[in-house]
């Protein structure tokens with residue numbers, strides 16, 4: 001396709017002061033090591049530890065200073081380090097091995113997908129999501145939904161699933177968290193330096209950036225396009241923060257999930273309609289769309305509009321689009337579903353809906369909830385109506401979701417409501433600590449050398465039982481100490497450099513002791529997650545925590561949404577508790593939870609505590625990450641844990657539905673488990689100093705969770721459930737009309 005001839009495209013000179021994308025910014029890189037630049041721009045390094053080591057070895061201080069961001073590091077590193085590396089035979093040998101591995105990965109055409117779906121050449125999936133959690137150097141996420149999307153992309157790359165992602169470049173989106181001494185969360189905005197992140201502008205040969213003009217919107221909104229390489233999967237990011245736009249439009253892509261309704265609607269228009277447009281202007285053909293949540297649902301409207309433009313009737317276009325669209329819903333929380341007032345819809349769609357060949361009434365009815373049609377335009381309802389395949393993200397969430405949306409299918413019984421369940425999973429190489437993976441490898445490799453490509457096979461994991469208790473416990477202790485160092489080092493610096501108030505230092509974790517049983521609670525501070533539940537009975541908790549012989553520590557971390565006052569109050573309450581001398585410094589709140597802190601925590605605590613209000617947790621994924629690393633789940637029976645708990649791999653409570661106050665039932669259940677099972681098991685060490693009973697449970701946790709709650713199992717399930725139908729829909733005859 002000749003892009004230059006399309007009037008909706010503007011090639012825009014790259015703004016002054018930024019990289020022109022042609023790598024000549026990296027003046028210091030000797031030709032012998034030029035591959036480092038390609039490697040830095042492909043997030044493949046984020047799940048291949050040996051590739052990260054290649055950067056770190058150039059200079060550990062520069063690596064640390066870049067916060068493990070190879071693009072930033074290569075831009076800033078003094079030439080002398082590269083000159084040293086070029087003369088180092090050992091370094092060059094490693095470099096060649098990794099570059100070879102990288103290029104074999106990228107060029108391989110024979111993945112799992114190709115083997116199992118040789119008939120599916122016609123299918124490519126366009127995956128739309130408002131957020132992506134890929135690595136902390138690209139902070140385009142708020143929480144679990146983003147990491148799920150990031151893990152999905154990485155796994156599609158590993159399996160060879162043909163997929164292209166679409167999302168947003170949030171340039172001011174990332175809020176660092178600072179906790180004031182009174183416990184109130186304040187956000188400190190980080191402006192993303194787009195040119196020092198692993199993301200590239202989409203450029204033409206003259207070095208100008210691709211900018212599209214949004215269709216059917218006046219005054220015009222322009223969207224610049226960026227690209228992230230996630231292994232083999234390209235992810236296109238939309239950016240309105242460019243000089244062509246007026247100040248109001250520049251704000252559209254500035255931050256995630258704004259609470260300004262109008263701005264939010266504009267975001268979703270840009271994501272869905274703009275995203276669809278970008279793919280077609282880039283000439284990227286795809287046959288199906290996968291919506292991760294309802295935010296990008298306008299993409300389906302745009303697919304319909306394009307068909308109508310070609311002369312197909314609205315109803316026929318709708319039929320075609322439905323048959324090639326998958327919608328994954330992720331929340332049972334009502335506020336998680338966007339509903340836009342009709343006035344706003346009129347303002348932005350009055351020139352759009354005529355191009356669909358329908359009138360206003362029909363248009364508004366697409367987003368009208370059958371039980372409350374006057375509430376506004378509901379994005380989840382729209383997504384459900386415009387897609388034939390819907391799924392929730394755990395079995396329990398499937399039940400809840402079928403009940404929640406059953407009025408869309410009034411004519412059939414609830415258990416036949418067409419919402420399936422595919423339980424979430426996490427990308428194993430991203431979340432399993434590399435040293436745990438190495439330890440496992442020494443046992444697995446001799447039997448199944450390819451285990452990393454087949455880690456969703458439960459049979460392989462039986463060998464976990466063979467791992468020596470000694471080695472596993474030593475490694476766990478090492479990871480725990482690393483977590484504690486990570487928490488305490490910034491505290492020491494605060495003290496040394498700023499003489500900060502000792503109370504703040506204690507609250508931040510100064511007195512934590514790695515020899516003590518440690519619970520971790522880290523996730524977003526949404527109220528339904530009940531972060532403060534364990535403080536229900538303070539005296540009883542104090543007795544558990546401050547038991548002089550068998551003490552317990554709790555490390556909290558997480559952010560409340562900036563407009564969630566209730567969430568901030570819960571956070572403040574916990575912070576106050578951590579400040580109380582009666583807890584003896586054994587409760588800590590770690591500021592500024594991020595992907596990086598999450599990694600340390602899911603590798604290094606002993607127990608992962610999870611106590612949301614059932615049935616609000618659709619799946620939950622942090623507990624899976626913990627389990628992969630031998631961290632034991634102490635979790636309420638909700639979301640994934642209903643499927644994951646087997647009686648031997650952690651602890652469960654709250655399976656019943658008590659009448660009345662749930663907190664009054666759930667909190668004592670946690671205390672009972674701690675007193676009667678968790679604490680005694682942890683402290684019953686043998687003469688060799690190892691708690692063998694605990695280690696046995698760690699192994700059970702790894703082997704029962706890794707193969708079943710990994711993204712490999714999840715992506716394969718999406719492929720096997722939905723792709724055959726998409727393929728049959730996309731045979732050559734109907735492909736002509738179905739493209740896009």
Ligand SMILES: *Cc1c(COP(=O)(O)O)cnc(C)c1O
Nearest residue numbers: 143144523594595598620621622
């Ligand atoms: C995995 C993850 C989450 C999701 O946690 P839940 O258990 O689903 O609440 C949130 N934030 C970060 C940084 C994560 O890595």
